[in-house]
Amino acid sequence: MTGSTPGRPYVDQPVADAEGARHLADVAADGWGLPSPRLLRASMNHVFVAGDTVVRVGIPNGDGLAQIALAENLADLGLSVPEPARPEVVVDSGLTASAWRRVAHAGAVDWEAVGVGLRVLHSATAESPVPSGYPVADPRRLPWWSFDALLGELDGDIDGGALQGMRECLDRHAGWDDWNGVELVLCHGDVHPGNVVAGSAAPVILDWDLMCLAPPEWDLAPMGVWSRNWGGEQAWFQALQTGYGGALDGGRLAAFGDLRDLAATLMAVRAGRRDPRRASEARRRLAFWRDGHGPRWTSA
DSSP states (O other): OOOOOOSSOSOOSOOOOHHHHHHHHHHHHHHTTOOOOEEEEESSSEEEEETTEEEEEEOOSSOTTHHHHHHHHHHHTTOOOOOBSOSOOEEETTEEEEEEEOOOOOSSOOHHHHHHHHHHHHHSOTTTTOOTTOOOBOGGGSGGGOHHHHHHHHGGGSOHHHHHHHHHHHHHTTTTTOOTTOOOEEEOSOOSGGGEEEOSSSEEEOOOTTOEEEOTHHHHHHHHSHHHHTOSOHHHHHHHHHHHOSOOOHHHHHHHHHHHHHHHHHHHHHHHTTOHHHHHHHHHHHHHHHHSOOSOOOOO
16 A cells, blocks of 8 residues: 555644533533543543443544544444443533443453554555545654654653664664655554453454554554563563564564663653653653663553
């Protein structure tokens, strides 16, 4: 699959108005006859739990209903994804609330089955599961992958040793974004343990907000380096590869994995300028680039 894609994915900016998100979740839950929602996590979206329903509040770059159509289309392909709990969304002040069936955790994730699911996704054409109004991005244009701009902005917040390690990583993977002649496939865009739940029948892949067109390695690379800084087991990645099957480019796997960790570090450094908790996490991540090892990273 080849062709151009828009620069922005379905969601690429966090919800800044926490009170507005809380209000919209309350209004939506009341209208849907749900219990009072409680906040589960706040990141790009604010995610609330209301009984057996999850209420997601975010700022989509497209039709709010498109996320529901996408989930239905992906399920038709045989993929295990969250099930919409309501056919409509609630919109207010630029925020959109949607309702989803809560997935009950059922033990450890079967990463081989996740690999099988990714192979199904990558074999689809972009026109097959993606509804009108749901953007499919070029991930190279995501703001957190603009390394030169971010390093220029954050230069004074990064110690010399860590900065040298980051520069060496960028030099090692120079040309990572040259995809001329490379087959691009429809990717989830953010496959990692935080976005996969062991459902009762099969692993459920969550959060399709960063769907994109990219080389297939884009979807497998995060798990290739997950055990290095984030914890977990390297065996998870090996199982993922087994389920996926087929040939993968080792150079792109290494580049996408290393650079994803670099992007995660830079975004933590930026967030740490205004949030002491994030500043502490940024220091944990900078240790890896300075020393080649360090404490385990967290999502804090």
